[in-house]
Amino acid sequence: MKRKIAAVVLVGLLSFVTMASTGCAAERASYFTEEEHLARVTERIEKKYMTEDSQFTSFAVYPLYNEKDKLQYFLVEFEPQGFVYVKIRDKWYNNIFESMHSLYGVSNTPPITPWYRYTIDPTKSQPEPYTDKCIERDENGEVVIRYESPYAAAGIKDEKRYLLSLKDERDIGVELVEAIKTDEGYFNLVSMSKLLIENGRFTEKQATLGKYFIPKGAFDL
Numbered sequence: 596m597k598r599k600i601a602a603v604v605l606v607g608l609l610s611f612v613t614m615a616s617t618g619c620a621a622e623r624a625s626y627f628t629e630e631e632h633l634a635r636v637t638e639r640i641e642k643k644y645m646t647e648d649s650q651f652t653s654f655a656v657y658p659l660y661n662e663k664d665k666l667q668y669f670l671v672e673f674e675p676q677g678f679v680y681v682k683i684r685d686k687w688y689n690n691i692f693e694s695m696h697s698l699y700g701v702s703n704t705p706p707i708t709p710w711y712r713y714t715i716d717p718t719k720s721q722p723e724p725y726t727d728k729c730i731e732r733d734e735n736g737e738v739v740i741r742y743e744s745p746y747a748a749a750g751i752k753d754e755k756r757y758l759l760s761l762k763d764e765r766d767i768g769v770e771l772v773e774a775i776k777t778d779e780g781y782f783n784l785v786s787m788s789k790l791l792i793e794n795g796r797f798t799e800k801q802a803t804l805g806k807y808f809i810p811k812g813a814f815d816l
Contacts (some may be wrong), residue, residue: 613783622698624683626697627656636669636681636699641815644706645800651677651706657746659758662792668758668771670744676705678744680758680771681816682808697815702771702806710804712748714786717800728802745773745784745804757781761797772801 627635637656644651651673659668659680671682680702712731719726731739734808748758759772759781773784783790784803808814 609614624685624698625761632666632683633658633669636671636816639697639699640671640681643672647759651675656758659756662761662795669759670746670756671706671743672747673706676742677708678747679704679706680806680808685712696812699816700808700810700814701816703809703814704806707742709742710745710785711738711740712745712787713802714788715800715802727800734806746775749775749784749787751775759792761792762794771806772797772803 625634633656639653644654653674655672657670657672658666659670660666667683669683671679671680671681671741674681682700682702682769684698684700712726713728716727716729721727721729733739757774757776759774760774772790774781774790775784776782777789781790781791781792782788783801785804790801791798
């Protein structure tokens with residue numbers, strides 16, 4: 596009798612683990628159209644950021660495409676200032692073992708995070724501590740600080756927006772690179788300069804904002 600009870604308990608436990616690990620509900624990015632992703636992200640941004648005590652008055656959501664011209668991210672531009680990126684994850688499973696509980700994740704920094712334009716100085720002859728960065732400065736020598744996205748700062752309206760993530764010639768992975776595509780190729784919106792891609796890699800180190808996506812529930816949208 597004890598063996599039968601133990602067997603029943605074991606079967607029940609295995610069934611629970613199987614259900615929990617496979618997920619009661621699964622979502623994949625491919626289940627939704629671009630328009631549906633846009634609507635779902637917009638709804639989640641509204642709920643997460645546009646609360647009664649929000650510092651933002653409005654927002655707009657724009658699609659961002661990767662180097663394969665595939666929709667993979669969204670840009671959320673807030674008013675009066677601030678922005679975040681949203682990544683469409685490939686899939687997620689609603690189970691107790693998953694650290695993420697949404698098909699969407701936000702970038703690693705708060706919406707209102709200052710940044711500045713710069714170009715890469717390969718000679719590393721710039722002032723400390725950023726010897727390889729030639730930073731944009733105003734007529735008084737002060738660093739030009741920005742809070743809107745690089746796309747907004749560059750006055751991008753109707754152009755297709757890109758967020759590129761490739762390795763460079765040193766075989767080192769880089770953060771996300773904000774860009775648009777012109778007749779001459781991609782254009783980096785942080786350095787405001789042309790960038791080249793050969794054999795699936797950047798030909799040189801790129802200026803970035805240091806944004807990326809952390810695969811943890813704290814960054815769920």
